[in-house]
Amino acid sequence: MGHSSTTDVLVAGAGPIGLTAAAELRRRGVSCRIVDRLPAPLPFAKAVGIQPRTLEIWDRMGMVRAVLDAAVPMRGQLTYVNGAEQPRIDLVLPPEVPYRFAALPQYETERILREHLGRWGTAVERGTELVSFSQDADGVTSRLHTPSGAEEELRTRYLVGCDGAHSIVRKGLGLSFEGGALPEEYMLADVAVDWDLPYGYSLRAMHLDGAGAVDDVLVCIPLPGRGRYRMSMKVPPELSTAQQAADGVAHGLQSGRVPQLADIQTVLDRLSPTTTTASDIRWSSVFRISHRIVDRYGHGRVFIAGDAAHIHPPTGAQGMNTGIQDAWNLAWKLALAVEGAAHPGLLPSYDAERRPVGEEVVGRTMRHAAQGVQSDPEDADTLMLREAQLLVGYRASPVVDPPGEGPGPRPGDRAPDCGGLTSPIAAVPLRLADLLREREHVLLLYGTGLDELAATARESSGGRVETCVVLPAGTPPDTPAGPAVLPAYHDTGGEFARVYAAEPPTAVLIRPDGYLGARLSPPTPQRLAAHLATVFAPDARP
Numbered sequence: 001m002g003h004s005s006t007t008d009v010l011v012a013g014a015g016p017i018g019l020t021a022a023a024e025l026r027r028r029g030v031s032c033r034i035v036d037r038l039p040a041p042l043p044f045a046k047a048v049g050i051q052p053r054t055l056e057i058w059d060r061m062g063m064v065r066a067v068l069d070a071a072v073p074m075r076g077q078l079t080y081v082n083g084a085e086q087p088r089i090d091l092v093l094p095p096e097v098p099y100r101f102a103a104l105p106q107y108e109t110e111r112i113l114r115e116h117l118g119r120w121g122t123a124v125e126r127g128t129e130l131v132s133f134s135q136d137a138d139g140v141t142s143r144l145h146t147p148s149g150a151e152e153e154l155r156t157r158y159l160v161g162c163d164g165a166h167s168i169v170r171k172g173l174g175l176s177f178e179g180g181a182l183p184e185e186y187m188l189a190d191v192a193v194d195w196d197l198p199y200g201y202s203l204r205a206m207h208l209d210g211a212g213a214v215d216d217v218l219v220c221i222p223l224p225g226r227g228r229y230r231m232s233m234k235v236p237p238e239l240s241t242a243q244q245a246a247d248g249v250a251h252g253l254q255s256g257r258v259p260q261l262a263d264i265q266t267v268l269d270r271l272s273p274t275t276t277t278a279s280d281i282r283w284s285s286v287f288r289i290s291h292r293i294v295d296r297y298g299h300g301r302v303f304i305a306g307d308a309a310h311i312h313p314p315t316g317a318q319g320m321n322t323g324i325q326d327a328w329n330l331a332w333k334l335a336l337a338v339e340g341a342a343h344p345g346l347l348p349s350y351d352a353e354r355r356p357v358g359e360e361v362v363g364r365t366m367r368h369a370a371q372g373v374q375s376d377p378e379d380a381d382t383l384m385l386r387e388a389q390l391l392v393g394y395r396a397s398p399v400v401d402p403p404g405e406g407p408g409p410r411p412g413d414r415a416p417d418c419g420g421l422t423s424p425i426a427a428v429p430l431r432l433a434d435l436l437r438e439r440e441h442v443l444l445l446y447g448t449g450l451d452e453l454a455a456t457a458r459e460s461s462g463g464r465v466e467t468c469v470v471l472p473a474g475t476p477p478d479t480p481a482g483p484a485v486l487p488a489y490h491d492t493g494g495e496f497a498r499v500y501a502a503e504p505p506t507a508v509l510i511r512p513d514g515y516l517g518a519r520l521s522p523p524t525p526q527r528l529a530a531h532l533a534t535v536f537a538p539d540a541r542p
Contacts, residue, residue: 049317
């Protein structure tokens with residue numbers, strides 16, 4: 001068995017979740033290897049829906065422009081029942097949300113993430129499979145099977161399993177994966193059609209039997225390219241796989257005879273609201289669905305994310321987007337741990353924050369798959385925000401301050417974007433997202449005379465918290481914001497005050513993953529230091 005030098009983190013699996021984890025680790029200077037057992041990326045448009053929250057994440061990572069160039073907008077959904085058109089659903093969000101819904105085939109998402117990862121000189125090690133691992137108090141020893149057929153032993157400080165529904169990492173940890181499988185099987189296909197349905201709208205066409213149950217369904221999601229859609233529909237008996245996976249988890253693309261263009265056309269002839277012809281099939285498969293979630297998201301120095309931790313119906317395009325948030329949440333915490341700057345409770349907070357989210361997503365997608373979105377009692381606006389993953393939060397987290405009472409975002413909530421921030425140098429107003437992009441912890445000081453808080457943030461974090469001052473509307477342009485080293489922006493239109501329901505003096509600490517860690521009003525150095533002591537090690541100096 002060959003040996004390699006050690007590295008900080010091994011990421012197993014190079015789908016969107018593993019690539020996100022590796023890119024965020026490398027961006028923070030953490031040495032990392034990412035391996036995938038497949039010899040080449042798969043050209044499949046499996047996960048295609050991109051949620052607004054994911055676009056916010058990619059903005060913070062510094063890669064959203066490439067996605068905007070490649071994706072297509074998702075403006076809403078057209079629904080037909082037994083051939084009759086139903087009320088159109090438009091995907092509308094509040095104006096302060098910077099991004100809308102989008103569609104992008106998974107192979108394009110992976111390409112963009114691979115190119116982003118390449119900025120730090122890191123490439124996916126293809127044809128390299130994690131076979132087994134063991135851990136001790138100081139690190140993890142992994143056994144890898146390489147493309148040459150040799151085995152390699154790799155010593156790392158941490159291991160992250162992003163290796164899908166049949167995860168070797170999850171099995172190696174002995175985690176439970178409770179749930180079950182749905183009896184239905186579906187055909188998936190990436191095809192072009194010649195209909196004239198409105199651009200940017202998905203299609204859901206259903207047939208109800210005499211008892212009102214759905215006995216036939218066609219779902220089409222727009223893809224980049226003229227008339228291209230990722231279509232899903234029920235499998236005819238002759239294409240049914242009727243097989244059980246070796247590990248009992250029947251989920252994802254199945255082996256066996258793949259659907260042909262004629263199979264897709266047959267369903268279109270039955271359910272399409274307008275006569276159309278399918279052509280140019282790029283790929284197709286049979287897809288099976290399970291619903292499962294682990295009992296914990298890791299143990300010791302080993303963690304899992306994405307499908308390795310939770311699988312569920314694809315309703316609402318929640319799966320990949322949830323997994324990307326898993327990886328994003330974990331990466332900044334791992335980076336601090338590698339530096340020796342993390343409080344002992346920081347890494348365990350990954351499970352405390354993300355597993356409740358996974359449980360909620362599994363439950364909601366199962367409910368929607370069985371009863372439809374209308375099964376949720378929430379009003380339409382709240383439901384839209386939840387589907388956009390803008391309501392994901394961590395108020396019960398052990399590493400955020402208690403939420404307390406009052407209007408505006410509280411500790412544990414997503415930090416909303418806002419516009420209208422001006423400076424003497426920028427000729428156009430900036431958004432809060434511009435201030436946060438590619439930064440770690442950021443302390444926003446709303447008001448003047450808060451210099452001591454900036455010093456406390458710097459000292460309590462070993463210089464890992466950056467500070468920006470937001471000056472209330474009407475503050476004279478030449479008003480000193482604090483020491484010359486602090487960047488200051490004027491809330492010229494009062495948008496920050498409105499969105500954050502803030503009155504001076506207020507301090508808001510925004511974590512690297514875009515959530516509020518603390519909200520202090522009035523702020524004191526002692527309260528800020530107490531919060532930072534739950535995140536950073538007592539001696540967090542670099």
